[in-house]
Amino acid sequence: MDAQAVAFAIVAVVALVSGVGVVTTRNVAHAALFLLVSLASVAGVFILLVAEFLALVQVLIYGGAVTIVLLFALMLTRAEEFSNVRSNPQWAVAAVAALGVFGAMGAVILNDRLDTQELRGPSLQELGGELFTNWVVPFEIASLVLLMALIGAIILARASDSDEPGSGG
Amino acid sequence: MELYHVELLSAALFALGVYGVLARRNAIMILMAVELMLNAVTINAVAYAAFLDPGRLVGQVITVFVITVAAAEVGLAMAIILRLYRVRATANVDEADTMRG
Numbered sequence: 001m002d003a004q005a006v007a008f009a010i011v012a013v014v015a016l017v018s019g020v021g022v023v024t025t026r027n028v029a030h031a032a033l034f035l036l037v038s039l040a041s042v043a044g045v046f047i048l049l050v051a052e053f054l055a056l057v058q059v060l061i062y063g064g065a066v067t068i069v070l071l072f073a074l075m076l077t078r079a080e081e082f083s084n085v086r087s088n089p090q091w092a093v094a095a096v097a098a099l100g101v102f103g104a105m106g107a108v109i110l111n112d113r114l115d116t117q118e119l120r121g122p123s124l125q126e127l128g129g130e131l132f133t134n135w136v137v138p139f140e141i142a143s144l145v146l147l148m149a150l151i152g153a154i155i156l157a158r159a160s161d162s163d164e165p166g167s168g169g
Numbered sequence: 170m171e172l173y174h175v176e177l178l179s180a181a182l183f184a185l186g187v188y189g190v191l192a193r194r195n196a197i198m199i200l201m202a203v204e205l206m207l208n209a210v211t212i213n214a215v216a217y218a219a220f221l222d223p224g225r226l227v228g229q230v231i232t233v234f235v236i237t238v239a240a241a242e243v244g245l246a247m248a249i250i251l252r253l254y255r256v257r258a259t260a261n262v263d264e265a266d267t268m269r270g
Binding site: 004005008012015016019020022023028031032035038039042045046048049050051053054057058061062065066069070073074076077082085086087088090091093094095097098099101102105106109110113114116117118119120121122126127130131135138142145146148149150152153154156157 | 176212230242
């Protein structure tokens with residue numbers, strides 16, 4: 001086993017163990033921290049796949065923004081129920097369904113190995129050039145999507161007088 | 170590290186996300202499981218880009234857009250969950266049944 005395989009095994013195990021933590025822990029704050037670990041390991045996978053820019057973006061967006069938003073929302077709600085959430089009664093059915101999904105995908109992956117080339121990633125310059133030439137319109141639309149999400153989140157989360165239970169907001 | 174190793178990791182993360190979405194009742198937990206599934210998809214996109222067609226950048230560009238949309242989604246979803254919590258005093262999706270037929 002070369003160093004790359006060892007590193008991949010480590011980040012894969014960390015990602016999977018913390019992923020199991022996300023879906024099994026009963027405390028929402030713990031789940032958010034497990035999610036942070038899992039997403040950081042995915043950034044490690046990106047580095048091994050020669051996608052350094054995406055690894056950086058992954059750490060900045062998920063570690064710096066998404067997890068923080070989740071934790072902030074938890075602090076703002078101050079809910080006792082969040083420290084001890086229960087799963088559905090039909091969690092066993094859900095486990096069977098998830099195992100079925102994994103089994104089907106795993107069977108396809110192992111049955112139909114694709115011909116791979118030598119591992120190589122684009123340079124940051126190439127990626128930036130591609131984004132701002134061939135993909136410039138989707139790129140600008142993405143910024144509009146973010147702006148719309150920002151405005152929508154402010155409007156939705158703004159406190160108003162009609163928030164008594166039963167008024168329907 | 171072969172391509173199918175990465176594919177298996179992605180499939181396992183996606184299955185964990187499926188389990189989380191189906192088994193959880195708390196809306197924030199479901200949101201986190203959705204994030205796990207999105208990450209599984211981006212791992213696949215980057216792996217295919219790096220292993221199968223290194224000359225083209227579509228895999229990485231698509232991943233940038235997926236991360237953008239995921240960030241927008243989390244912001245909106247948290248706003249909706251906070252609103253739901255304020256109106257119904259719960260983030261339990263079973264109890265948000267106003268639109269039940």
